[in-house]
Amino acid sequence: MIKDTSSIRFKYDDKVDSSEINNQNELKELKGHLLGSYLRVDKDIVPEISKIIDEVKQNITIQEKIEAFIYPGSTPQAGCYPGNTDKEINIALSSNLVENLNKEELLYVIGHEIGHHIFRHNTKLKEEQQDLKIGDLFSLQCQEISADRVGFLASNDISTVASAMVKVMSGLSSKFLTTNFLPMIRQIDEVNISGYASTHPFFSLRLKSLSMFSMSDSFYKFKEIKKKATFTKDELDDEIVKRIKKNLFPPEFIEEEKILFLIFVNIFLADNKVTKQEQNILRKLFPDELVNEFLNKIKTKQRDVKGFYHDFFVNQLLALKQKNYERFNEIKAQSITYIRDLPVPESDKKTVRDILNEI
Numbered sequence: 001m002i003k004d005t006s007s008i009r010f011k012y013d014d015k016v017d018s019s020e021i022n023n024q025n026e027l028k029e030l031k032g033h034l035l036g037s038y039l040r041v042d043k044d045i046v047p048e049i050s051k052i053i054d055e056v057k058q059n060i061t062i063q064e065k066i067e068a069f070i071y072p073g074s075t076p077q078a079g080c081y082p083g084n085t086d087k088e089i090n091i092a093l094s095s096n097l098v099e100n101l102n103k104e105e106l107l108y109v110i111g112h113e114i115g116h117h118i119f120r121h122n123t124k125l126k127e128e129q130q131d132l133k134i135g136d137l138f139s140l141q142c143q144e145i146s147a148d149r150v151g152f153l154a155s156n157d158i159s160t161v162a163s164a165m166v167k168v169m170s171g172l173s174s175k176f177l178t179t180n181f182l183p184m185i186r187q188i189d190e191v192n193i194s195g196y197a198s199t200h201p202f203f204s205l206r207l208k209s210l211s212m213f214s215m216s217d218s219f220y221k222f223k224e225i226k227k228k229a230t231f232t233k234d235e236l237d238d239e240i241v242k243r244i245k246k247n248l249f250p251p252e253f254i255e256e257e258k259i260l261f262l263i264f265v266n267i268f269l270a271d272n273k274v275t276k277q278e279q280n281i282l283r284k285l286f287p288d289e290l291v292n293e294f295l296n297k298i299k300t301k302q303r304d305v306k307g308f309y310h311d312f313f314v315n316q317l318l319a320l321k322q323k324n325y326e327r328f329n330e331i332k333a334q335s336i337t338y339i340r341d342l343p344v345p346e347s348d349k350k351t352v353r354d355i356l357n358e359i
């Protein structure tokens with residue numbers, strides 16, 4: 001039976017725009033390159049790897065045809081590429097990865113790559129790798145969190161996932177490693193940097209995320225395990241996104257995020273009520289602290305919430321203007337375009353537009 005994996009998707013991993021589907025010529029070219037240069041996994045040439053792929057297919061119940069290729073590479077790497085049709089997945093594995101990881105660990109890595117296909121992360125063939133904006137990096141990091149969950153389902157064992165990650169992270173083989181991976185999970189708690197531009201979350205965070213996932217209601221439900229979960233999926237996803245943002249976004253971005261939040265809040269408050277839909281938009285886009293504080297003010301019917309957020313917005317803008325005039329002007333211009341495209345009545349946008357124009 002094919003199981004629906006959409007329920008385990010990381011909630012901040014947004015669906016890819018379907019307009020980004022590749023053209024047939026590009027796909028043909030890619031397949032030609034894979035077939036021409038790499039060794040295709042065939043049960044007569046590399047039977048063990050062929051069996052592993054069959055096992056992954058069984059564990060995550062997918063019917064797509066998986067074509068795996070191996071190339072000579074001195075670092076442990078893997079990639080997933082779109083097939084000629086939606087029913088085909090191409091996967092590339094470096095020789096170093098295949099040589100250094102054991103069978104169970106490969107289940108996880110291959111499952112992870114298939115995860116990218118399941119969630120349609122790889123619909124775009126040529127990712128513009130240079131000049132990725134911070135928002136793009138954020139999306140890519142969120143995709144890794146979703147794909148990891150499929151990898152975990154493929155291997156079914158958290159310590160196997162941990163050892164695979166430790167091997168890929170360190171480049172070591174089993175020779176030097178024990179099976180105690182707790183210190184590696186704890187490593188993330190000592191990471192104290194922000195503004196670190198990367199397409200992947202830190203390994204220690206990915207492992208922490210999976211270890212929490214293995215105790216979440218989302219995983220239990222998927223596996224039909226009747227046990228009380230330690231985390232709800234929302235708790236899990238909110239905790240992980242907080243960590244991703246903390247490492248990826250520079251501190252000034254957090255300040256600017258607050259301005260964006262205040263734009264939304266002031267527009268939503270224009271009609272004196274905040275609908276369920278508007279609350280969901282806020283929850284999806286902004287940190288819990290900001291949203292909870294706002295909703296609490298509304299719930300407890302504190303006097304003049306609208307006035308409070310109006311003043312808060314003005315003060316934030318003035319502070320930014322004083323600190324960095326150039327950036328202030330950029331944000332102002334961006335915000336005006338942003339507001340223009342928001343699907344809310346013109347009259348609701350007016351207050352915010354007036355504030356931006358006056359300051």
Ligand SMILES: [Zn+2]
Nearest residue numbers: 112116144147
């Ligand atoms: Zn990946």
